[in-house]
Amino acid sequence: MARFEAKMNYSTFVEKETDVIYGTIQVRLAREEWDVPYYIVSDDVFVHERREFDGRGELQEILDMISFFYNETDAELESVVILKPFPEAIAATESFSDWLEEWQHYFHLSGLKDVGYIHDVARPDADAIAQILEDHGFEKELMSEDENRAFYFYSTALPVPVDFPNDEEGIVLQQLKNAGCDLEKPREVEFILLIENKRMAKKAARLVSQHGFETSLHEEEQGYALSCTLEMVLTYKAVKAKLKELEDLTTEFGAVLDGWSAMTDEVEE
Secondary structure: OOOOOOEEEEEEEEEOOOEEEEEEEEEEEEEEEEEEEEEEHHHHHHOHHHEEEEEEHHHHHHHHHHHHHHOOOOOOOOOOEEEEOOHHHOOOOOOHHHHHEEEEEEHHOOOEEEEEEEOOOOOOOOOHHHHHHHHHHOOOOOOOOOOEEEEEEEOOOOOOOOOOOOOOOHHHHHHHHHOOOOOOOEEEEEOOOOOHHHHHHHHHHHHHOOOOOOOOEEEOOOEEEEEEEEEEOOOHHHHHHHHHHHHHHHHHHHOEEEEEEEEEOOOHH
């Protein structure tokens, strides 16, 4: 069966009265076509009087959600992309996970670090959508049981997790560079190991700490997560070497690598 590659067209419209940007991702695959709507909301939007949004039910709800989220967290609002619930037909497409990754990349290249998704938890495919979002770095931040809505959030200004060795081409390092990281400067990097037995986890922590890592141990649902951090210059070769070192040090304790993360730096932008 022939495999068709989807074509993406991105369009935006600025509403001058409110500074809200309305966007659409037009997806074309073979003979099918879908529109994926989204908003871009900047801090300029909140300068306007709230009465200017009277009668704009969905937009009012989104602005309230954004305002609450940024007020309750340490995140600073510059501009945030808000994706509305994905059409079921497009979410069921085999390539949907790849498409979501492409959209994230597009927003990164457009200088938009923050992406939110309004999730309809009552829809039949809610669990599948939630899993795809989480696989792409989104975290559930808010939940409205009355409206069957959840707010998922993703930001390149937060640690970027990697299921290594899926980063064979250094894609994640490129994302960090796009997000403002000076990759020639040393920065703190965290490696995560999962170990079922607490006694073995403590032994692994002691051994790893003797090799220059700072360690901390956290209990998880199915065992213990060992965080191993150190400062290093981020290169593909260096990260791979550290992962190999940790694997060699902790295999005898039943440890399993669960990826690594690094923090972007706002002052580098």
